[in-house]
Amino acid sequence: xxxxxxxxxxxxxxxxxxxxxxxxxxxxxxxxxxxxxxxxxxxxxxxxxxxxxxxxxxxxxxxxxxxxxxxxxxxxxxxxxxxxxxxxxxxxxxxxxxxxxxxxxxxxxxxxxxxxxxxxxxxxxxxxxxxxxxxxxxxxxxxxxxxxxxxxxxxxxxxxxxxxxxxxxxxxxxxxxxxxxxxxxxxxxxxxxxxxxxxxxxxxxxxxxxxxxxxxxxxxxxxxxxxxxxxxxxxxxxxxxxxxxxxxxxxxxxxxxxxxxxxxxxxxxxxxxxxxxxxxxxxxxxxxxxxxxxxxxxxxxxxxxxxxxxxxxxxxxxxxxxxxxxxxxxxxxxxxxxxxxxxxxx
Numbered sequence: 037x038x039x040x041x042x043x044x045x046x047x048x049x050x051x052x053x054x055x056x057x058x059x060x061x062x063x064x065x066x067x068x069x070x071x072x073x074x075x076x077x078x079x080x081x082x083x084x085x086x087x088x089x090x091x092x093x094x095x096x097x098x099x100x101x102x103x104x105x106x107x108x109x110x111x112x113x114x115x116x117x118x119x120x121x122x123x124x125x126x127x128x129x130x131x132x133x134x135x136x137x138x139x140x141x142x143x144x145x146x147x148x149x150x151x152x153x154x155x156x157x158x159x160x161x162x163x164x165x166x167x168x169x170x171x172x173x174x175x176x177x178x179x180x181x182x183x184x185x186x187x188x189x190x191x192x193x194x195x196x197x198x199x200x201x202x203x204x205x206x207x208x209x210x211x212x213x214x215x216x217x218x219x220x221x222x223x224x225x226x227x228x229x230x231x232x233x234x235x236x237x238x239x240x241x242x243x244x245x246x247x248x249x250x251x252x253x254x255x256x257x258x259x260x261x262x263x264x265x266x267x268x269x270x271x272x273x274x275x276x277x278x279x280x281x282x283x284x285x286x287x288x289x290x291x292x293x294x295x296x297x298x299x300x301x302x303x304x305x306x307x308x309x310x311x312x313x314x315x316x317x318x319x320x321x322x323x324x325x326x327x328x329x330x331x332x333x334x335x336x337x338x339x340x341x342x343x344x345x346x347x348x349x350x351x352x353x354x355x356x357x358x359x360x361x362x363x364x365x366x367x368x369x370x371x372x373x374x375x376x377x378x379x380x381x382x
Contacts, residue, residue: 042074047082060343108355112348123341130334137327144320151313155306162299169292176285183278190271197264204257211250218243 050069054061063079221239225232
């Protein structure tokens with residue numbers, strides 16, 4: 037909960053709390069400790085006053101003798117060395133981890149590319165199979181149409197044969213009537229042989245001529261029937277061949293259907309592999325995020341190192357400035373007057 041205002045005592049309390057926790061008492065850290073209350077300029081002013089008071093207390097207690105100066109220098113060097121060592125170790129660990137992550141990313145990208153190439157090849161093969169199946173179906177439809185036309189032609193030929201047979205039956209009926217008429221005529225001729233001998237002979241010749249014509253016509257019609265029977269047999273053979281070809285096409289179509297089913301099963305396996313690749317991609321994204329987090333942590337470590345070096349430099353400068361002011365105020369080395377081990381206090 038934010039407070040109504042801040043004062044120097046609150047800033048000192050927040051600063052001491054941060055120092056006890058081992059944290060850097062920066063302006064932002066103190067402001068957070070105060071509940072995000074107070075302006076940064078006010079906190080900076082109080083911190084400056086507190087540092088000046090600390091310097092004054094340090095000056096009053098005469099703690100800046102030569103051994104303390106040496107100790108501060110050693111502590112400063114030790115802090116700088118430890119900070120460099122920590123940063124270098126962190127950098128080395130980050131580099132090793134970064135190389136491992138990059139190698140893993142490269143491996144996963146290679147796996148994804150390989151799986152994509154395999155999937156593309158399978159899809160192209162499936163498309164080729166579908167095109168071939170479409171061509172087979174077109175051929176089957178064409179043969180079915182030809183078979184239907186052949187059946188229609190056979191039907192028409194059967195109709196023609198039936199018509200020819202009807203015509204032959206009619207001719208035979210006429211021939212039979214002619215024979216009956218001829219027998220009746222012969223009977224009449226026998227009855228009137230003497231009277232109508234010439235007429236009878238003429239009529240007989242005429243009838244014989246008619247019979248020859250009818251026989252010739254009958255022979256021609258029988259030849260036509262024989263030709264139609266031959267055509268009918270040829271058409272039946274063609275139909276049998278077409279039916280055989282149709283059966284072969286149907287068997288081949290069933291074969292292609294089996295191949296398509298197998299291809300569908302293989303496509304299902306490929307989909308499973310794609311899902312597996314998607315998990316690889318998710319892992320790749322997670323590794324990239326972790327790499328980014330490590331980079332950010334590395335940057336923060338570098339900033340912390342720079343900040344620590346700056347604080348050490350500021351403290352060194354403050355110590356040197358205090359030593360110079362002490363030497364100037366007392367007219368001689370500080371160690372001989374206050375900080376020497378040989379100095380006695382009353």
